[in-house]
Each structure stands twice: as structure tokens, then as C-alpha cells.
Amino acid sequence: MAIANKNIIFVAGLGGIGLDTSREIVKSNLVILDRIDNPAAIAELKAINPKVTITFYPYDVTVSVAESTKLLKVIFDKLKTVDLLINGAGILDDYQIERTIAVNFAGTVNTTTAIMAFWDKRKGGPGGVIANICSVTGFNAIYQVPVYSASKAAALSFTNSLAKLAPITGVTAYSINPGITKTTLVHKFNSWLDVEPRVAELLLEHPTQTSLQCAQNFVKAIEANQNGAIWKLDLGRLEAIEWTKHWDSGI
Numbered sequence: 001m002a003i004a005n006k007n008i009i010f011v012a013g014l015g016g017i018g019l020d021t022s023r024e025i026v027k028s029n030l031v032i033l034d035r036i037d038n039p040a041a042i043a044e045l046k047a048i049n050p051k052v053t054i055t056f057y058p059y060d061v062t063v064s065v066a067e068s069t070k071l072l073k074v075i076f077d078k079l080k081t082v083d084l085l086i087n088g089a090g091i092l093d094d095y096q097i098e099r100t101i102a103v104n105f106a107g108t109v110n111t112t113t114a115i116m117a118f119w120d121k122r123k124g125g126p127g128g129v130i131a132n133i134c135s136v137t138g139f140n141a142i143y144q145v146p147v148y149s150a151s152k153a154a155a156l157s158f159t160n161s162l163a164k165l166a167p168i169t170g171v172t173a174y175s176i177n178p179g180i181t182k183t184t185l186v187h188k189f190n191s192w193l194d195v196e197p198r199v200a201e202l203l204l205e206h207p208t209q210t211s212l213q214c215a216q217n218f219v220k221a222i223e224a225n226q227n228g229a230i231w232k233l234d235l236g237r238l239e240a241i242e243w244t245k246h247w248d249s250g251i
């Protein structure tokens with residue numbers, strides 16, 4: 001998918017990875033949905049490319065599907081078509097068990113479910129593309145944050161299923177799985193039941209990548225537009241992961 005001249009909804013487009021990625025894709029019209037407003041960031045994006053429209057709506061991914069659908073109707077009424085939905089919301093705090101699952105997993109599922117009403121080809125929709133920001137911890141956990149890691153594994157599994165369902169729905173999907181990327185999310189966070197109070201410090205002793213490196217590889221994944229791709233964006237590199245099949249439902 002060429003980045004230019006598209007309509008992109010970016011949930012969490014103002015976060016660390018989100019804003020650097022928004023800066024890279026602002027050749028398209030962006031509708032940024034985020035829990036926190038950042039007028040300066042929106043102004044900066046508009047200044048990068050005055051030819052596109054940048055719109056912000058406050059949005060908490062933990063609202064109901066009905067609420068999400070209402071917001072999407074406003075957006076589709078205005079844009080008429082949407083080419084790409086990026087689901088990027090995430091929190092990292094294994095003290096907040098329910099909220100972690102609600103934001104990182106249910107939030108991705110519900111936002112995806114809501115947009116299907118506008119895209120599902122079985123209802124005469126045009127289809128669409130979904131990029132879900134999961135994580136390398138969805139492959140193999142940072143086991144000191146088992147709730148976060150499991151929420152990302154769940155989001156990854158959901159995304160893999162979406163891709164398999166594309167022939168039925170007309171909606172393709174792929175996952176964006178960053179490695180440790182220097183953003184505010186990773187500076188300090190709580191491990192589950194305090195099993196490792198120094199988890200962030202220990203992790204950050206190992207090589208990491210910048211959010212710009214992550215964003216630049218995110219763009220390459222969007223351009224590749226490969227249904228079912230499991231993209232690893234780690235240490236400044238982009239790699240398509242081959243998922244190991246251990247069982248097949250047969251259907």
C-alpha cells in the first residue's frame with residue numbers, strides 16, 4: 001500500500017511509537033484517535049504536510065463497541081473511505097491486570113469489531129486493512145510482566161485469525177511487533193506481584209532501538225501490505241516471522 005493519498009485511522013497515533021510513525025505517514029490524511037490530546041503534536045503534523053488533513057478525536061479503546069461504532073460513523077461520514085486502521089493503544093503495568101487486558105487486547109478486538117460494520121464485504125463493504133501493534137513479547141514473554149505479555153500474545157493471535165478470515169470479510173490484517181523501543185512506556189513499569197522490581201532497568205541494559213527506527217520499519221510494513229504477516233521490528237531491523245504450526249483445526 002503506497003502511503004501517499006490514503007485515509008488512515010491511527011489509534012494511539014500520539015504515543016512514542018505512534019507519533020514518530022505519524023510523522024512518517026503524514027503523506028496521507030490521518031485521523032488520530034487517542035486517550036490523550038496533544039494539540040502541539042497535531043499542529044506539528046499539520047505543518048509537516050499542509051496538503052493533508054489531520055484530525056484528532058479523543059478516544060478510549062476500552063469503551064463499548066457501540067461507542068466505537070458511533071465515532072467511526074462520524075469519521076466515515078466525513079472521509080467516505082478509510083484505507084487503513086492502525087490499532088496501537090497499549091499500557092505496560094502489571095499491577096493493572098484488568099486494565100492491561102482491556103486496553104491491550106479487548107481494546108484492539110473491540111475497535112476492530114466496530115470497523116467491520118463499515119468494511120465487511122458480506123454487508124457490501126469495500127474491505128480494508130488493519131495493522132495491529134502487538135509486541136515481540138507476544139512471541140516469547142517478558143515473563144516478569146506475564147499479564148502484559150499475554151495481552152500481546154492474545155492480540156497477535158487475534159490478528160492472525162483476522163488474516164485467515166480475510167477471504168470471508170474482505171478485511172486483511174497483519175501485526176507490527178516491536179522489540180524494546182525507547183519510549184516513555186518502557187522507562188519504569190511494575191512487574192506482576194513485584195516479582196522483579198528492577199525489570200525495566202534490567203531490560204534496558206540490553207540493546208534497544210529508537211522509536212524513529214521503529215517508525216521507519218513500520219512504514220515498510222505498511223507499504224508491503226502483506227495479509228497475515230507477522231512483522232518483527234527489533235534493533236532497527238524489519239523481519240517477517242514464520243509462525244510455527246503445532247496444531248491445525250482442520251477447518
Ligand SMILES: NC(=O)c1ccc[n+]([C@@H]2O[C@H](COP(=O)([O-])OP(=O)(O)OC[C@H]3O[C@@H](n4cnc5c(N)ncnc54)[C@H](O)[C@@H]3O)[C@@H](O)[C@H]2O)c1
Nearest residue numbers: 012015016017035060061088089090135178180181183185
Ligand atoms: N516501547 C516498546 O518497547 C514497545 C515494544 C513492543 C510493543 N509496544 C507497543 O507499542 C504501542 C505504543 O507503545 P509506546 O512504546 O509508544 O508507548 P506510549 O506509552 O508512548 O504509547 C502508548 C499509546 O497508547 C495510548 N493509550 C493507552 N491507553 C489507551 C486507551 N485506553 N485508549 C486509547 N489510547 C490509549 C496512549 O495514549 C499512547 O498514545 C503499545 O501498544 C505498546 O504495547 C511498545
Ligand SMILES: CCCCCCO
Nearest residue numbers: 135137180186200203
Ligand atoms: C523495556 C520493556 C518494554 C516492554 C514492551 C514490549 O512490548
